[in-house]
Every structure is written in structure tokens, then in C-alpha cells.
Amino acid sequence: MISSRAVSGVLLGLGGLAGTLLDGVPPRPPLYRGGLQVLAADFHVHSFSADGALPPWELVLEARRRGLDAFAITNHAQVWAAKLGRWFSRRIGGPTVLVGEEITSWDYHLIAVGIEASVPWNQPATEAIEEVHRQGGVAIAAHPVAISWPAFEEAIDTLDGSEVLHPLVHVSPGGRPGLSAFYERGRSRGRPFAAVGSSDYHFGAGLGASRTYVFVRENRPASILESLRAGRTVVFDEEGVAHGDPALAALLESDPLPAESRPDRATVPSRAAGICGWLGLAGLVLLRSTRSRRGVASSAVR
Numbered sequence: 001m002i003s004s005r006a007v008s009g010v011l012l013g014l015g016g017l018a019g020t021l022l023d024g025v026p027p028r029p030p031l032y033r034g035g036l037q038v039l040a041a042d043f044h045v046h047s048f049s050a051d052g053a054l055p056p057w058e059l060v061l062e063a064r065r066r067g068l069d070a071f072a073i074t075n076h077a078q079v080w081a082a083k084l085g086r087w088f089s090r091r092i093g094g095p096t097v098l099v100g101e102e103i104t105s106w107d108y109h110l111i112a113v114g115i116e117a118s119v120p121w122n123q124p125a126t127e128a129i130e131e132v133h134r135q136g137g138v139a140i141a142a143h144p145v146a147i148s149w150p151a152f153e154e155a156i157d158t159l160d161g162s163e164v165l166h167p168l169v170h171v172s173p174g175g176r177p178g179l180s181a182f183y184e185r186g187r188s189r190g191r192p193f194a195a196v197g198s199s200d201y202h203f204g205a206g207l208g209a210s211r212t213y214v215f216v217r218e219n220r221p222a223s224i225l226e227s228l229r230a231g232r233t234v235v236f237d238e239e240g241v242a243h244g245d246p247a248l249a250a251l252l253e254s255d256p257l258p259a260e261s262r263p264d265r266a267t268v269p270s271r272a273a274g275i276c277g278w279l280g281l282a283g284l285v286l287l288r289s290t291r292s293r294r295g296v297a298s299s300a301v302r
């Protein structure tokens with residue numbers, strides 16, 4: 001009989017394989033609108049050896065295959081894997097890799113992009129943002145659903161932007177309204193506030209499935225960070241509705257990007273691959289915890 005563990009393993013493998021085979025984007029020349037280059041970017045990506053399945057060099061290849069011009073590797077509490085990805089991508093002429101981190105506190109998650117050293121998580125959001133800025137980086141509120149709003153109450157005035165699109169909007173009833181409301185609050189403060197769409201990629205389908213279009217002078221880290229600070233971004237949700245800078249969104253609506261550079265409208269097969277991968281991983285984790293509980297029980301009997 002086939003064990004549940006084997007089924008979970010097969011599902012995880014299928015999800016990863018299908019996710020890798022689907023939604024590839026052919027190489028394309030740089031895109032310009034309004035005198036600026038439009039980059040497809042994903043600023044929230046995890047890699048092996050943290051909680052992502054792919055090592056940094058595989059992420060670089062996968063990002064290139066998915067038509068990303070730039071992405072940030074944002075592991076929890078470490079930046080060395082991101083630096084490895086940056087080094088590798090420079091060697092092969094791949095997408096621009098920004099060094100980042102997901103600062104993971106008890107009551108908030110914060111994406112730091114453009115830093116060089118890990119930022120301590122056990123501090124208020126305002127102080128973490130201050131440290132990100134001191135290093136020359138930008139600070140983006142990660143999946144800010146209502147539960148994390150109190151932690152960002154003061155910090156919202158120093159944040160550079162927030163995730164307005166994230167896979168959470170597909171699985172949590174409070175996801176979409178929470179992220180939209182937080183972004184509108186940030187935008188209403190009278191200073192630039194970047195709309196960001198992230199995949200929070202861990203494995204399987206979806207690297208760059210939610211993405212940010214950044215309008216830059218050139219595809220280099222300093223220029224990307226400058227544009228994020230200035231709020232020069234547009235994010236399309238899966239209905240095709242644009243969020244972000246209204247003038248830039250109007251530019252993309254009047255002169256749309258070519259369809260082949262828009263894999264952010266997830267296809268049914270790629271969503272199925274993602275679900276397959278998640279189910280497989282959940283099965284393996286659950287079975288592992290069941291086995292370890294049994295192991296504790298049997299050693300207690302002995």
C-alpha cells in the first residue's frame with residue numbers, strides 16, 4: 001500500500017516540477033514607458049538554507065526564466081544567501097539581485113531591501129526601519145493584515161511602502177481588504193508610498209506571480225531603491241486592476257506591456273501546481289509531527 005508520506009512527497013515533487021515548467025517567459029528587450037525603464041521585480045523571495053526550497057543560484061535562474069528583471073532575496077534573520085545570489089547573478093549576467101531580509105518580529109514582518117547586514121528583529125518597527133534606512137535600504141510592510149497594524153501605528157510615517165498584493169489575498173478572507181486598507185492609509189500621509197506586489201516565494205509555482213513594476217532610470221540597485229523611495233511603482237492584481245502611482249498606472253493602461261511579460265495573471269495550471277506543492281509540504285510536516293509524537297510516546301513506554 002502507498003503510504004501517506006509517499007503521496008505527500010509525490011505531491012510536493014509534482015508541485016515543484018510543474019511550477020518550474022509552467023509560465024516561463026522568453027527573453028525580451030528592456031521596456032520603456034514615459035522615458036523610464038519598466039522593470040518587473042519581486043521584492044520578497046526566500047531561498048534555501050532558510051525556508052525556501054531553492055538555493056540562491058537556482059532562484060536566479062528561475063527569476064530569469066520568469067521574466068523578472070530584478071528581485072530581492074529576503075530570508076528571515078540572515079543576508080548571506082542573498083549575497084551569494086547577487087554574486088552568482090553578476091557572474092552570469094542574470095537579473096539584478098538586491099540583498100534583503102524579512103525582519104520577523106512577534107507582531108510585524110518587515111521587508112528590508114538594499115541592506116548589507118542583518119537587522120535585529122527584537123525591536124519596535126520604528127527602530128528596525130531606522131536601521132534599514134541607516135544602511136541605505138528601503139522598508140516595506142510585509143503582508144500587513146489588520147493584526148499587524150498596531151505594530152506599524154507609528155512606523156507608518158517612515159515606511160517606504162507596503163505589500164498591496166501577496167499570496168495571502170487568495171487564502172485569507174481578511175487578506176485583500178487588510179492589505180488594501182493599509183496601503184491606502186500609507187498613501188494618504190502625503191509622502192511617497194510604494195505599492196508592492198510580492199510572491200513571498202518559498203517553493204513550487206509562483207516566483208514573481210505577484211510582482212511589482214518599478215520605473216527606473218537604469219536597472220541597478222541604487223536606481224531601483226531610489227524609485228521605491230519615490231513610490232514609482234505599479235502593481236496589477238489578478239483582475240488587472242492597477243495599484244500604485246496613478247500617473248504611471250495610466251501610462252501602462254494606455255500603452256500596456258506585452259502579454260508575454262505579464263505572467264502575473266496566474267494561470268489555472270500554475271495555481272494548481274502551487275496548491276499541489278503546498279498540500280505535499282503540509283502533508284510531510286503533519287506526518288513528521290505525528291511520527292515525532294509517536295516516537296516520544298513509545299520511548300516513554302520504554
Ligand SMILES: [Zn+2]
Binds near residue numbers: 109142143
Ligand atoms: Zn512574513
Ligand SMILES: [Zn+2]
Binds near residue numbers: 102
Ligand atoms: Zn516571507
